[in-house]
Amino acid sequence: MSTSSGTPKENTKQEENGLFDNRSANSSLDPEKMTDDSSADDINNNSNGHGANLLSNYTEEEVMNMGRAYGKKNSLDEDLFAKAAAIARDPRGYNSMTFLSEKDKESLYKEEQHPWALPWKMYWLVCTASMAACMQGMDETVINGANLYYPKAFGIGGDSDRDKWLQGLVNCAPYLSASCISCWMTDWMNDRFSRRGTIFICCVIAILTCLWSALTNTWWHLFIARFFLGFAIGPNTTTVPVYSSESSPARIRGGLVMNWQIWTAFGIMLGYVFSLAFYRIPAHGIGEGLSWRLMLGSAMLPSIVLAGQILFCPESPRWLMGKNRHKDAFKSMLALRSTELQAARDTFYASILIMEEGSSDISFFRKIKEMITVRRNRNGAFGAWVCMFMQQFCGINVIAYYSSSIFVDSGFSERSALIASWGFGMLNWVFALPAFFMIDKFGRRTLLLFSFPLMAVFLLLAGFSFWIPESEKQARVGVISLGIYLFTIVYSSSEGPVPFTYSAECAALYVRNVTMSFATATCWFFNFVLSLTWPSLLKAFKPQGAFGWYAAWNFVGFLLVLWFLPETKNLTLEELDDVFDVPTYKHASYQTKALINGFQRHILRRKIKKLPPLYETHRMAVTNSSWEEQKETVSHIE
Numbered sequence: 001m002s003t004s005s006g007t008p009k010e011n012t013k014q015e016e017n018g019l020f021d022n023r024s025a026n027s028s029l030d031p032e033k034m035t036d037d038s039s040a041d042d043i044n045n046n047s048n049g050h051g052a053n054l055l056s057n058y059t060e061e062e063v064m065n066m067g068r069a070y071g072k073k074n075s076l077d078e079d080l081f082a083k084a085a086a087i088a089r090d091p092r093g094y095n096s097m098t099f100l101s102e103k104d105k106e107s108l109y110k111e112e113q114h115p116w117a118l119p120w121k122m123y124w125l126v127c128t129a130s131m132a133a134c135m136q137g138m139d140e141t142v143i144n145g146a147n148l149y150y151p152k153a154f155g156i157g158g159d160s161d162r163d164k165w166l167q168g169l170v171n172c173a174p175y176l177s178a179s180c181i182s183c184w185m186t187d188w189m190n191d192r193f194s195r196r197g198t199i200f201i202c203c204v205i206a207i208l209t210c211l212w213s214a215l216t217n218t219w220w221h222l223f224i225a226r227f228f229l230g231f232a233i234g235p236n237t238t239t240v241p242v243y244s245s246e247s248s249p250a251r252i253r254g255g256l257v258m259n260w261q262i263w264t265a266f267g268i269m270l271g272y273v274f275s276l277a278f279y280r281i282p283a284h285g286i287g288e289g290l291s292w293r294l295m296l297g298s299a300m301l302p303s304i305v306l307a308g309q310i311l312f313c314p315e316s317p318r319w320l321m322g323k324n325r326h327k328d329a330f331k332s333m334l335a336l337r338s339t340e341l342q343a344a345r346d347t348f349y350a351s352i353l354i355m356e357e358g359s360s361d362i363s364f365f366r367k368i369k370e371m372i373t374v375r376r377n378r379n380g381a382f383g384a385w386v387c388m389f390m391q392q393f394c395g396i397n398v399i400a401y402y403s404s405s406i407f408v409d410s411g412f413s414e415r416s417a418l419i420a421s422w423g424f425g426m427l428n429w430v431f432a433l434p435a436f437f438m439i440d441k442f443g444r445r446t447l448l449l450f451s452f453p454l455m456a457v458f459l460l461l462a463g464f465s466f467w468i469p470e471s472e473k474q475a476r477v478g479v480i481s482l483g484i485y486l487f488t489i490v491y492s493s494s495e496g497p498v499p500f501t502y503s504a505e506c507a508a509l510y511v512r513n514v515t516m517s518f519a520t521a522t523c524w525f526f527n528f529v530l531s532l533t534w535p536s537l538l539k540a541f542k543p544q545g546a547f548g549w550y551a552a553w554n555f556v557g558f559l560l561v562l563w564f565l566p567e568t569k570n571l572t573l574e575e576l577d578d579v580f581d582v583p584t585y586k587h588a589s590y591q592t593k594a595l596i597n598g599f600q601r602h603i604l605r606r607k608i609k610k611l612p613p614l615y616e617t618h619r620m621a622v623t624n625s626s627w628e629e630q631k632e633t634v635s636h637i638e
Contacts, residue, residue: 054352055089060097063089067348074326077344084344088352107339115251121335122256125313126244130259132199132236134302135206137267138274139229140397141425142299143171144404145275146292148414153288154219164535170219172531173226174233179525182234186520187364187513189235195243195316198235203307206232207300214297217287230524232303238520241504242512246318247336249346255436257504258497265432265492267302269425274298275404276418317347321354354509367514371507377515379580380506383565384519387448387499390557392526394455395550396491398534399424399484407481409543411473420481424488431492443569444498448561451494456554458487463547495557499523505568506580562595563588582614590614 055063067085071078087094087108094100094108110117147167151157156166189198209229216222241260248256278294286293314336320329326347333343362370371377399406403424407417438447462483468476499519507515538546566579566587593611600606 055085055349058089060086060089070326070348070351074330076327076330080340080344081348084341084348087341087345088349104339104341107341111338111342115249117338118249119336119338121314122247122337125247125336126256126259127263128306128309128313129199129240129243130263131302131306132202132240133260133263134267134270135203135210135299135306136233136237137264137269138271138299138302139174139210139233139267141268141271141421142275142295143226144271144421145279145418146295147171147405148279148408148417149289149292150219150222153292154222156219159539161536161539164539165532166219168532168535170223170226172528173223174230175524175528175531177227177230178234178237179521179523179528182231183238183517183521183524185231186235186238186517187367190239190242190319190513195239195246195319196310196313198239199243199310200307202232202236202239203303203310205229206236206303207307210297210300210303213299214293234520234524237500237523238513238516241500242516243316245504246316247314249337252440253501253505255440257501258432258435258439260500261492261497262429262432262436265425265429265496269422269429270302271295271299272418272422272425276422279414279418318350318354321351326351362510364514367511371511371514371518374508375583376577376581377508377511379566379582379584380508380576381515381518382584383506383580384499384503384515385522386557386560386564387444387495387502388519388523389526390448390452390553390560391495391499391523392530393550393553394452394491394495394557395459395487395547395553396496397527397530398546398550399488403484406484406543407477411470411477423481424484427485427488428492428496431489432496435493435497438493439497439501440569443567444502445561445565445567445569447494448498448565449558451490452554452558452561454490455487455495456551458483458490459547459551459554462487463544463551466543502565502568506576508577562591587614 058066063085064082067081067083067088068078070076070085071081083097083099083104086097086099092112094105097105100108150170151163151167156163156170186198189201193201206229209225209232212225213222213229216225237260241257244257244259245253275295278291278298281291281294283289314332315328317329317332317336320326320332329350330343330347333347334340337343337346371381403421404414404417407420408414412420435447460483462480465476465479465483468479470476503516503519504512534546537549541549564584564587566582568576568579590611597608597611600608601610
């Protein structure tokens, strides 16, 4: 790695200039420098017209020579990579490239018009890897059902403060270990064992610890077993979104990466199914009962299925490039793209992005330091923190962990409470599916700004409904259920899928692993806090105050997203650098003015102009638009 004292961006720019100044067939794409992971399959993005890519300053001939040099260096087809490099330089100009066959042009046109038409292995990879989320989701809800039984069996089912805190401690044990220890192991595990290898190891840990949880005989024994379960949850939640992001085309990256949330929601729903299936099983002589043991043990099933498939999936092309295995990276990309030409184009451009970003041969603590001290990295990490923090403090996991207890307190029988909780899980899964398409169409930021006020209102509806007299039981449970279900519908289409998608794409390439570790550690730490405190919070504040507490945090979340969360939808590497390098105060000030401007134009119907775009790449887009459009969209910021 370079030992220059400049910033990473300055150092890598020097390396880039050293490479690109050789504008001939002798251009050297030195693979020794190409050692970072990249999740930006960003070349497809340039068709959106938001800015030029890294190759746009060079002629077609120069870029084709670079492609030949890359192919020769890595024992790949030189002519194929020459054509691929030309397409990487000008993704939409393929019709004018005489060296392309009609079949090549047809495949590129089909890719442009039908971005979801991908090989089945691409979908298999994303869905298989995201099954790790199913285990995590199942654990959240089988402990929900087990909460009705194991506290009494282990002598912590009373109403004392001690019992409430111990119950919360057992429930949140996996997230304590994930946030404090295992998430921070991910960078080392990924480097040592690869993306697939890390996921496989986590599956084995999950299987063993779920079985262990089912065989415990005291509350502290169950706490230890669940604490070690966190060594599967932490690295999985950090690795899988990055693995999916690194393998996906940028135009639909958000939709594919959010498979994590869809499978989490499916696991939550499945956990309720198993809780219902086992809740009436008698003890059969098993100490402390059998039903809750089967519930906790059933969470291993997704990990068994995943462990049997993950090693057969293609490895991340970016991870292989980071290990200087460019030929293997191309083979992996071949399985994930529709044609050889598309695979060569994305492989070549990914190598350019890796070189532009610089070396990954940096110590873990150096990466942590630069994540904090470099403004572009710091802003990306803070955006991920906002998403992950609010995913917990919006209140969703209160319902995921304790919905059965909440429904019992509202007047349901145990069986009816489990059925009502299953309804919550089903809605959480079903309404995650629309976000599959909305997240790339409307953007991450827009979904969050829309959802937080609605979630606050529905939490208040559920909480205030506890004031309905118990004599009006039918109305009471109906309105409480309505509030919880409406909250779930909104969450599942917004704050559910956004955080892991956003965190996987907001970081600079060379600090991506540590930024994702930081983001997931944030998620699990506040999950731990929420799970630990909810029983005591509910006792102290009553349901009305407890639900109102998290409703208030949703209003805070709206402001955090408004001020501190840049949009990442369909942005290339250069655009992300531009967006995240804007000072935080400047972004917050602009977004406040934009909110006021939008309110005046859309609500008050005043005929005033929009604010000019904040980011340079967006200003370039305005410059290239029609004069009439400019007159409508450009004005001065006061």
